[in-house]
Amino acid sequence: MPEKKPKGDSRETEKKLVNLGNEVAEQINKLKNPDVTIPVRALSNIFFDEKSGLVKLGQKVSHRTYMNVAHTRKFMQSLMVAAECKKIMNQGVSTSIRDLYYALKRTIPGTQENTVEDQSESDPVIEDLEATLNTLREKLHLKADRKGYVVGPIVIRDTGDRIDCSKMGSSGWAIPSNVEEEMIKFEKCTADFILVVEKDAIWQRLNEDKFWKKHNCLILTGKGQPARGCRRLINRLHKELKLPVYVCCDADGWGMYIYSVIKQGSINLSFLSDRLGTPAAKYIGLTTQDVEKFNIPKNVTIKLNKGDIKRVNEMLKYVWFKPKEWQEELKNMLQVGYKLELEALSAKGIKFISETYLPQKIQEKDFLP
């Protein structure tokens, strides 16, 4: 197959890959123990950058060297991943990380050993490569899982197709895995804000009730922990269209963690926080304090178990939950001893969330920072 030269952005990324190869080749040529420098992605090298409001990667690096028996295999895999990415880019296609795993897998001659045994081996190598080259996997032409939907007054252009997200019936626009500008462009948007909801069921409820029409907003769900595509989309929508972002999650450790990931970025992908995090996001609910505020029946709350309590106590210490509103909420959760899910609002009536809860919260600007 004739190699197509990658263009623009892709050319830059390809250059990074070739440079990596050249560096290693040079060391080997000098009979030096070859060595690749990789930013440390452990908790010890992560810090919360108060200025930007993002979780960021520090300066620590580790050296992956060939002559360290704990590194040799990973060293080989790193170069194999780099080589495979170059190949894909040259073909002008992209691939899933599972495909990449299969493309790399082969038996090492004379052994029973495979170059990669399963995907859990190749996935971290990809993340290492992203961090090392300071690039996104999307730019390496690798696709992550996709999840999530958008509805509301925005028109998008996706690889040439024009998609009007206000005319997507009951299903909404499915967020693709790659939402970089070379794929997705925002053509027109008249919305006033973005509402991000943790759960698809709530998204469907709000869509059915045409909440986005009444409140002139985009409604977006990541179906649980949002995928990279979804987080990047929120980031771009906010940055490029200056829309406020309100996040609506369960009132439990997991829901609040999802909020923090949308807002500050995640520890695991801290080297991408600039592109994945949206520090301006605000938390609209659910909180345990809402139970009193909205007179929610106690029997739809869920008792905290030991794990929950431990989790909340940890969260109390995180820098990004230091604002006094969050401290209050977390302490309240410990004190009342329960958590609750968004569906619990249904105990007040099916449309309670769209007709009472969210409108009141938005009107009173009753957000947590």
Next chain:
Amino acid sequence: MPEKKPKGDSRETEKKLVNLGNEVAEQINKLKNPDVTIPVRALSNIFFDEKSGLVKLGQKVSHRTYMNVAHTRKFMQSLMVAAECKKIMNQGVSTSIRDLYYALKRTIPGTQENTVEDQSESDPVIEDLEATLNTLREKLHLKADRKGYVVGPIVIRDTGDRIDCSKMGSSGWAIPSNVEEEMIKFEKCTADFILVVEKDAIWQRLNEDKFWKKHNCLILTGKGQPARGCRRLINRLHKELKLPVYVCCDADGWGMYIYSVIKQGSINLSFLSDRLGTPAAKYIGLTTQDVEKFNIPKNVTIKLNKGDIKRVNEMLKYVWFKPKEWQEELKNMLQVGYKLELEALSAKGIKFISETYLPQKIQEKDFLP
């Protein structure tokens, strides 16, 4: 809130609910032990209907009576679910099964007990109600999980919005949970066949390669085990548009099970097989026999473990795998001792599946029944 009378189809379903209530009320009025008849959904009452090619529910029924200590609680829950559905329908909205659970949950006065303790209690009661009333949960205005995407030359009308699935960019049209005619209508379709693929990564690969354009087909993925909406959509597309259906799954017990569910319906939802199964579907691949046929490297195959072997041996006995082609394939799998996933084809090159494997299979009509 003023009650809106449900229309058409909804009215019929509502009538069924009211009838159920009346029957029970009448028994109670006569001081008889009240009794609801429910079709048995256990394996013992499931059979494979060779004529229709579907897994179906037999004639056995069980009696759920109030004066049986093992039934009383479920008896109450059945009626509560029915009443709640009626309420939702009267409001003209729909809800998720999780919302329903929360809507039902309350503490029984004078006890520590809740009407439902968790969702695993209310979900089977919903299925019982569907079977008892011979209706779909969608018609009860209950939404199941949604998953899956479609791309290709079809225009759909979803609650009034016109959606052209050939102009959906990289993400495709997301299949909603309810695809009944009152929600989704097929406006125009020029495709020659439907290709159902197990995995989204493959779907994305084929969409990127514009396989649907080259081969004039719809491509549909259920992202693993397809949800009810996806299965119902395949069923409707086939029945209403007379399109052949080809299914493409991993060559393992799970992939083949997914195929059988698309084709014959599932044991769990056997009372809905008419609406969810598509007996005319054919299996395009992957098979273990493809390894030789397409010269796939052995190291991307996965060794069968004990569970796999047990599973395949069970499958050998299923009526719907009795055709000799399937017996050959399953026996071959046991004999070579491995399984493989679709991504394994990437070992032959990223575009191998779209440029070689599928075209060849389709051209040679190399399908399993």
Next chain:
Amino acid sequence: MEKPKKIVQAREISVSEFFEKNRHLLGYDNKIKALLMVVKEGCDNSLDATEEARILPDIYVKIEELEKERYKIVVRDNGPGISKKQIPKIFGKLLYGSKFHKLKQSRGQQGLGISVGVLYSQLTSGHATEIVSSTGDGKTHHYRLKIDVKRNEPKIEESAVDNGKEWHGVQVSFICEGLYREHKQSVLEYLKQTAISNPYANITFDSPTGRMEFRRGVEELPKEPKEIKPHLYGVEVGILSRMLHETKARTILTFLTSEFTRIGRLTGSEIIKKAGITYYNEKAGKEEPGFNISPRKVTDEQVANLIKAVKEVKLTRPPTDCLSPLGEDLIEKGLKKELNPEFVAAISRPPAVYRGWPFQIEVGIAYGGSIEGPKIMRLANRVPLLYQAGDCAITKSIQAIDWRRYGIESDKLPTAPVVIMIHMASVWVPFTSESKESIASYPIIIKEIKLALQECARKLSLYLSGMRKAQWQAERKSIFERYADETANAIHELTGKPADAIKENILKIVEKNIKKIELLEKREEALKNTEAQKPNGAAAEVKEETAEAGEEPPEEKAEASKKEVKENA
């Protein structure tokens, strides 16, 4: 040829010397246990003596700390006393006793107990033991004595008499090394268990931590055990041979009928015939059975044949009046008195035989009430066994029962709040060691214990399931009522009919039907019980494992066949 250097030179060892060096064999392995042993031997003797004299026992025990690890121990009873002449030998000589040569159930057996206490005291403190005794004739004898270890004879250091006191009984005072504790293998625990298994005794205990009194719970002594002759089954070649030489009987036949229990002339003749012992009757001109041959003329070979013949003849069980079981009533009273339980059951098994010795197993189970943890009380001839539980036939039997089948929580041993008391009464309890702390695992003994345990467990099980059933019936009714409200509401929402009326009707349906259901259940259960009891019980009871590789279970078979025979000796 090489000439060997040395020749063995040996001399005799006295039994006192032997046990002085080997006192751990008799249970004196540490200071805590030593105190227990001394108290135990004293109390066992006192209880034996009072019971034999048909006196309701009043036992007084005192333990006083003289200095660190040195104690004075006093045990006093209201028994018949010991005659002046016998006192020195009984306390000052090992292997001297009244019970060794008798076949009669008693606590002491070997004539080793109390004198070893004397030996231990002089060994560890250098002090003589003080004995005060009166037979009730107005004279009270005082002795201070030690044991002459080399000769195994009493060494009297002081003796005196005083007159005029209206008392009979024995009081012994030891001074010895020890350590007083109150854990589960202590003097206190021994006395507690003794009070349960001897509820007709009054026990007063002045301990270093204060006075404790265990009051008499019943005013009647258990029946007196009779002395018996040996049973022919289980007698070994060597013993039979010796008995033949020592008997006063003139013929083999009279030897068999007079020296053994349950041998009549019929059985005796049959044995002699089967053994092929004949003489040549010159008058008749043929060999005839040698019924009248002199016992002293029986050859070694004939002795062996006699033993073999015994195994072929069906013998009646030995008489059981030599045994004095506690009885189910006494066991229940004892358990109730000290434990205040919620439920008590007791079983006395019929007597059985191992190696020719009669024995009897009794089991009591107490459940709930003030009982906290599970506890096992092992008793042999009414004496609590506190050590070596792991080796004991009783523990093994308890572990072999599937307690959960009876609704009793367990993890090998029961874990429910239950006290299990197992008593083995026998003319000769087979202990695994001379410290008399665990019973040897003869298969027939294990079998008997298991049968008794199973019967008691069944009783407890019935009680527990009855309790559970009553709870269940109340629970059931509340279930039917509990869901009426929501059911009625739901029907109202579906149909628009008034919820109140529906609910009322549902409650009426509940009342009407619940009675029907209960009746039905009773009938079914009765049916199930009569069917289940037989096969169930039998299957569990017959199953039996030999406790150790290579142990012979001969008694079991003999036992089974003997049950079928009735013969009047």
Next chain:
Amino acid sequence: MEKPKKIVQAREISVSEFFEKNRHLLGYDNKIKALLMVVKEGCDNSLDATEEARILPDIYVKIEELEKERYKIVVRDNGPGISKKQIPKIFGKLLYGSKFHKLKQSRGQQGLGISVGVLYSQLTSGHATEIVSSTGDGKTHHYRLKIDVKRNEPKIEESAVDNGKEWHGVQVSFICEGLYREHKQSVLEYLKQTAISNPYANITFDSPTGRMEFRRGVEELPKEPKEIKPHLYGVEVGILSRMLHETKARTILTFLTSEFTRIGRLTGSEIIKKAGITYYNEKAGKEEPGFNISPRKVTDEQVANLIKAVKEVKLTRPPTDCLSPLGEDLIEKGLKKELNPEFVAAISRPPAVYRGWPFQIEVGIAYGGSIEGPKIMRLANRVPLLYQAGDCAITKSIQAIDWRRYGIESDKLPTAPVVIMIHMASVWVPFTSESKESIASYPIIIKEIKLALQECARKLSLYLSGMRKAQWQAERKSIFERYADETANAIHELTGKPADAIKENILKIVEKNIKKIELLEKREEALKNTEAQKPNGAAAEVKEETAEAGEEPPEEKAEASKKEVKENA
């Protein structure tokens, strides 16, 4: 006042009668074990006798099945023989022996072993035991005898002499009931283990299943143990008091220095002073230490004070030439000879003292090779212990070790293919019962066993980790080489540079660097070892639990203080 009915009547019991009725106390609880006991007592005596006479032992054992469950057992040795006069008493009287009153290490101790075999034979078969013996003087004595149980005296049934044979030694033949098996608690296992622990003995065994021979592995006997006097530490009041009355010494001081080991005039004087034993020196007009007081005049109180004084004085350990350990060399040879292992280590601990008796622990560990499962061999004075492993101090010690720390797979007891042999040599082994099958759990004994086990385990651990290290180094090189190909290819694809040249260079880098790495590792390890050994070992070794609640560990403290002193007696 109520008049008691009965008065205790008692009489003397002979020790033979006692053990006849209680033979399970001596290990004769079942037919399989009875055979083992008879063979064991015979062999133990033979080995004791030959060693004492400095003769390399040739032992012959025969077991012949006469009829069902009836066996003839023969044990013959080439020892010094027994004199005509001694034969009847040694075989025909219980508690008669040469070793009881001596403080010297030997297999037999009580004078109970062989005569109980005779008692068991006559009891179960009615047969007398046959003894043939010669002291090498040309005369061979033949005896057939039984025991008169009532009197505990020999009863000679036949005796004869023949002349002219060039043989010395003893041969005993029993006829008794039994059951021959070859499982792990059998005669065969006993002889196998005996062959390992006595590799200087030739053992021939004619069993019912054929002949087996255990050949001598070394031609030298272990050193001969010396007889010693008692050690003052651990002597109890009663014994001291008796010794004072029996001694020939004229003064307390000479009594102490002559009757006890390791008491010099200095220590003796110190003890007397500390005990406050004084006399009034009229010349000096004051109380002076009573060094010269006659032993017979020492009062009970003074005896008690002497005992207390002993505890305050530092005493030297007893001499250890009374012990005859196997030695590390002999242990290793024995294990290699019979087990063919891949690795062997042995440790002889220095002697220690419990209750005044010296003892010494030895441990051997054999690993891999022909060894299949894990196995523990317990030995006391070179005699294998086959029963009651659970109660034994040895088992408890093994369980207290964290074997996994040494890289040896275990689940409480090791599960790796390892044979652990533990030998306790002592002038007096504290068995928990008279059947001599398990060693009592004195804390000091457990401590010594654990120290020895840990030392052996460390040696094995070093061996195992060495093995693992060599494997690891080979593995590592192959890892570096294995990935060169794909790495080179990937670089080629990234850069276009030729893959072959890159791969060649990578392999050069591997060769160059691997030597550096190994050197570095060696240096690091050496450093780590010297640092780790001390604190690690100490922490694990000192930790100790008392085996049973209430056991006093007095020796331990005494032991610690005694170690610091040197005194020449």
